[in-house]
Amino acid sequence: MLAVSLALPARGPVNLQNIRYYSYPEYTRVVLDLSADIKIAEKTLKGSSSGRLFFDLKNCRFAADYPFEKKNEIKIQAGNLQRIRIGKWNAQTIRVVFDFDKIGKYNRFYLTSPFRIVFDIYSQAEFVSHAQQAREQNLPVVQGSPSIARQLGLGVHRIVIDPGHGGKDPGTINRRLDLQEKNITLDIGKRLNAILNEHAEFEIILTRCRDEYVPLEERAAIANSNQGDIFVSIHTNSAPRQTARGVESYYLNITADPRAMEVAAQENAMSSKSMADMRTILNQILQNSKISESRILCQSIQRGMVANLKQKYDAVDDLGVKKAPFYVLLGAQMPSALIEVSFLSNLNEAKRLASPSYRQAVAAGLYLGIINFIQSLGK
Numbered sequence: 130m131l132a133v134s135l136a137l138p139a140r141g142p143v144n145l146q147n148i149r150y151y152s153y154p155e156y157t158r159v160v161l162d163l164s165a166d167i168k169i170a171e172k173t174l175k176g177s178s179s180g181r182l183f184f185d186l187k188n189c190r191f192a193a194d195y196p197f198e199k200k201n202e203i204k205i206q207a208g209n210l211q212r213i214r215i216g217k218w219n220a221q222t223i224r225v226v227f228d229f230d231k232i233g234k235y236n237r238f239y240l241t242s243p244f245r246i247v248f249d250i251y252s253q254a255e256f257v258s259h260a261q262q263a264r265e266q267n268l269p270v271v272q273g274s275p276s277i278a279r280q281l282g283l284g285v286h287r288i289v290i291d292p293g294h295g296g297k298d299p300g301t302i303n304r305r306l307d308l309q310e311k312n313i314t315l316d317i318g319k320r321l322n323a324i325l326n327e328h329a330e331f332e333i334i335l336t337r338c339r340d341e342y343v344p345l346e347e348r349a350a351i352a353n354s355n356q357g358d359i360f361v362s363i364h365t366n367s368a369p370r371q372t373a374r375g376v377e378s379y380y381l382n383i384t385a386d387p388r389a390m391e392v393a394a395q396e397n398a399m400s401s402k403s404m405a406d407m408r409t410i411l412n413q414i415l416q417n418s419k420i421s422e423s424r425i426l427c428q429s430i431q432r433g434m435v436a437n438l439k440q441k442y443d444a445v446d447d448l449g450v451k452k453a454p455f456y457v458l459l460g461a462q463m464p465s466a467l468i469e470v471s472f473l474s475n476l477n478e479a480k481r482l483a484s485p486s487y488r489q490a491v492a493a494g495l496y497l498g499i500i501n502f503i504q505s506l507g508k
């Protein structure tokens with residue numbers, strides 16, 4: 130059993146506003162929405178292999194609009210999460226209990242603006258991607274015609290494409306040309322999906338395939354639950370300096386680069402200042418992230434993008450591979466990259482992004498990078 134106790138904050142009571150969960154057979158992500166941040170003092174009890182995880186939210190009460198049906202017991206029985214029990218432990222404390230079939234590896238971290246506590250709970254001791262499973266069992270994972278992945282015997286099979294933003298979150302907007310990032314990323318994602326689907330050995334998972342809002346914390350959950358082998362998040366860039374242009378690729382890590390922090394702050398929909406809090410989150414979670422593989426994936430995609438665009442377009446700047454703390458990549462258990470394909474804030478690049486032929490060239494560049502990455506794994 131694992132217990133987490135939350136220390137008293139220095140101000141008034143914090144409201145618990147909601148509990149959300151994404152539960153699958155081997156993996157569950159639970160998100161608590163709170164009105165303010167709480168410092169957590171965590172202790173792990175002996176015998177943590179049982180299926181129960183509980184913790185106390187001290188100096189915390191239910192928000193007035195907290196969904197009533199969730200106040201006592203939520204029967205889930207989806208994936209490996211059986212139920213959530215939640216109630217007043219005493220006047221100042223809410224106790225939350227998760228009952229799982231089995232708890233293996235377990236992570237938790239915080240997101241801010243608004244404050245959220247995220248729990249990633251696996252039923253196995255370690256996360257095993259589809260590719261890893263195939264390698265360990267020495268099984269061919271695909272049928273069909275000879276393919277790159279099969280020739281190399283790698284079993285890289287499931288590719289998760291994440292078109293940035295969507296629904297109520299438009300991302301970057303270019304008012305002059307009436308362009309929204311969410312529409313461009315979706316179109317590029319669909320084009321990349323179409324190209325990758327020409328290879329029978331790949332299974333493509335899109336985190337969204339229409340104009341809908343998907344919370345940042347749900348996107349890595351989709352990738353993990355599907356045991357994705359690669360996760361690629363597609364975005365368009367924006368900078369106050371309108372001459373800024375080019376292609377850049379990011380992997381999850383701590384950075385001191387103010388420009389990288391600015392990009393991450395934009396994508397995380399929060400201020401650069403509150404991003405400073407992420408250092409603690411990252412120190413905790415980076416141990417479990419595939420940093421070097423993600424850097425290689427970024428390098429490969431960056432090269433593919435730049436080379437392919439330069440064939441048809443002039444003034445394509447290679448801004449390189451960078452690191453920054455992106456929420457959307459937090460907790461992803463496979464090599465992951467966030468690609469800023471071009472600047473929507475740059476008039477010339479925005480005009481290009483508006484054209485289907487440029488978006489196709491971007492998708493082809495992403496595709497080349499992904500294929501090169503898969504090939505590089507075999508070397």
Ligand SMILES: [Zn+2]
Nearest residue numbers: 293300364365
């Ligand atoms: Zn974006």
